[in-house]
Amino acid sequence: MSVAIQFDPIRLPPEAEALRAEVRQFLKEEITAGTFDPNGGSRDNPEFSRKVGERGWIGITWPKEYGGQGRSFLERYVINEEFLVARAPTRKHFTADRQSGPVLIKYASEAIKQDILPRIIRGEVSFCIGMSEPDSGSDLFAAKTKAERTDGGWLINGRKLWTSRAHEADYMIGLFRTSAPTHDNRRHGLSQFLVDMKTPGITCRPVLHPNGNYEFNEVTFDDALLPLDNLLGEADMAWKQATSELAYERSGSERFLETIQVLMELVDVIGENPDVREAEGLGRLVAQLHTLRRMSISVAGMLHAGKEPVLEASVVKDLGTVWEQALPSVARDLAAFVDSDPGNRIRFEEVLARNITIAPKLTIQGGTTEILRGIVARGLGLR
């Protein structure tokens, strides 16, 4: 009878907490050494990624034969959340570590795995995700960019859009059309490929965010030729392969910690003696955050146990992104009557401004609110 969505109470094991202490120490040292500045600077920092790689903290869950540590998702969870809260510049290795590497492990040829995985683990290479197109966003299965099989390899023609960091990435995992959809399955006909971004025929054009940030691109493929070996998994069957990737992509703490700096600064700006309005507002935010974190750790535990909690991951992403999106405006309200020392106030205003301007994207990227709720409704048996 039960349609309830299950989140078991899972606690991080002692080895994960021991790792947390190491990660905090590392971050403290790197901030002191000037490797990065938590309050500004570029999110992209090759030196930082290389150092993280040296520690063995990229691809930590991957098999040892490719340079991984075979450690648990719960340990990865801790590294990820500590990096997020410290605003560590993980951009270079983030996507590869979270989802591209696991896709390669599952679907790439042995030669590709031997070649690329160790380089990801060392923090040397960076990945982007080529799914969306001008006429294919939420409706991923409308993708048109074509991959044609020729004697010399796969010939790619078309356009990807909103591709984050394509201009800095070494590789893309691209979703291309290898045959037409069938009458009874419109999801049929798309395949996943490994794309070397230096392949002739690929060009990136910047598309700027409203605040002028250059993050995403339009990527054009003009007779770009990929080796035959670069098809990942089975041709035409990408729709079946994408599910586990979504669970990785949607449940992590980056789905509620993106604007967390606002909360930290809010606490400091409010100070030690909040009035009742400030205290209540703060208490609610913390209760909501703590609940999200418990849920997200629960999903990490399910991934660790070899499950594919796609439904639970969608719940975490919807609740989490709506929360982190609202956080800046809630904080703005709560801080309205605070008259505290101007040093704090200025930093708070800066952090607030940055996060208010990025907030709208949080419920669009990686699957919109409406699409996620559609998945949850399906999980409830309504679709």
Added chain:
Amino acid sequence: MDEAESLVRDAATRIFQDLGDPQTLNNAADDAWRAPLWSALEEAGLTTAWVSDELGGAGAGIGSGFAVLRVAGEFAVPLPLAETLLAGWLLEQGGIVMPGGAMTVAPTRRADKISLVDGKLSGTVRAVSFATKVDHIAVLADDHVALVSAADCLCRDGLNLAGEPLNSVDLSGVTPLQIATLQNGVDAKALNMMGAAARAMQMAGALQTVLEIAVQYAEERVAFGRPIGKFQAVQQNLARLGEEAAAAIAIANSTAHSIETLESWADDGVYLDVASAKIRVGEAAGQGSAIGHQTFGAIGFTKEHILHRFVQRLWSWRDDFDNEAVWAAELGRRVAAKGGEGLWHGLTAA
């Protein structure tokens, strides 16, 4: 959930299905269902899950007691089951033997206080559930637990939103039947936390049922030639309800687990779980009830439909043992005292 908990869960579910079915109780013309349901619960040891064998209880353990409460919430059980469990738990902390029968606890709000002077109690407390329907009250007075006969107290009539007794109780001058010193670091704060956790678990159970009956109704009710569950607006509402229920169940279970394994009631991590549960489940109760009602349309806004049994209890339970606002203000003060970095350290240490 371990094996003992699922056994208890199954036992409770069977009893409620047989003797406490919400639709049957809703149709009932009188209270004839009450006595058989209560004795079945007593016989199965479910009313004393939190009391050890030596003190006359079932010794089922903290986790099993919470499992019973979740099921009780799923059936919106209109009996002082949570109250009796809590009273048993409190008496246990002083080593007082369970008297049997229904009980409740006082105080429930952190603003209320009862003292013990020369063997007599003093103080008036508000918001005591079922005080007029139980035999005994387990009272926390200073660092003592006292067993009091409910008949000895002055209880002012009052009802919660579901029509269950919710009383002010004047304990002044009452001589308890038994008095014992509290052990295990249990104090008024711990009682308030235990009560909040119990209510959070009942609410999580009730939300699960609201979700289930709403989804089922959306599949059956036809409008414009289609089941309403085929309309995207309805699907998105129900997805929100599903998410609220999931959040409520997740944090309530997590809290039960924290209490089951706690080393000290003064532990900040346990406090964070309990406070978060009472706040977040309370919020889910409000939002979930609204979506539940919206889904059912007019039929849900009738006495004959069972929806109100869940919604009215959700509305009331979120006020018991202090509501979201009170908990949030206290949690917020604690967070503020530790600063921004302390917040993250506190979250990760829990």
